[in-house]
Amino acid sequence: MSDTLSAATVMITGADGAEIEAYLARPEGEQDAAARGGVVVIHHMPGYDRATKEMVRRFAELGYDAVCPNLYHREAPGAAPDDAAATARAQGGVPDERLVGDVAGAAAYLRGLDTSNGKVGVIGHCSGGRQAVLAACHLDLQTAVDCYGAFVTGTPPPERAITNLVDQLPNLKAPLLGLFGNEDVHPSPEEVDELEEILKSQGATYELHRYDDAGHGFFAVDRPSYRVAAANDGWERISEFFGNHLS
């Protein structure tokens, strides 16, 4: 780990060859010149915001090249994160196929860095958690972290413009870390049980951790849902998991 890092906005090539904005953070200094893994951070539905960028920098501090594509760049380039999220939502949100293409582009960007060891992981929170699993079902990724993603399993109400990922989970090859609050209702403990049963039945490599006194959004330091004990332990789990699979 190093406390010397750089962070900047870059452009990457996403789905359909589109150039999209992304936030990149990298360790710096001689001790960090060795080959290292990369992390794609998928932002949550409220957007490509300060809290998400803080997480990107944290991964650099942990020793990884990390990049977060702006999933709303096409709809609202240069806009404030909340305005961009609102615009994208009004236009129907981010299609699953496009998300996979943008994560693929982000992973390729990381692998193209001179410090890359070729290994890339993906992490997302909330809607990003589901998207992290989605990406790992379609792309060459060495690990995926799902932080309380709803509708990986379970049944979305019919009017929701989204499907669960149950039929895609057989394609999951990467080890999966899942972090959930036991007070969450989406995903509920029963839905997490369902995910565990599926992963077990297909012989997947996985770790699921469930926290008491925590519900949805427990990693979010700027929300009432923040739970320091669960978040602190969760970050340790993430650090260990990435250390095991991205080195």
Next chain:
Amino acid sequence: MCTYTTETARMNGSAKGPGGAWFHVTDATVYYDHPVHAMADHTLNIDLADPEKGPGARVALELTAASARDLVTAIEAALAAVPEDMLT
């Protein structure tokens, strides 16, 4: 959780928005999801916007579900109190 259901409606009116400027509103988006500013896990969020003027041309509200219902009640009461021939 992040929710996905979004209601939309065409609007005809004006809003006082960014920089204290009035602008013509053409669209409303309504959804129940994580707020950006309000201190709640989820709020009823209303965006009144003119998309043609760009993402910043937006007035945003984040209300608790109870406040949103109270607002609906207040809106309906205000309209109910208006003589029919004044409503356009």
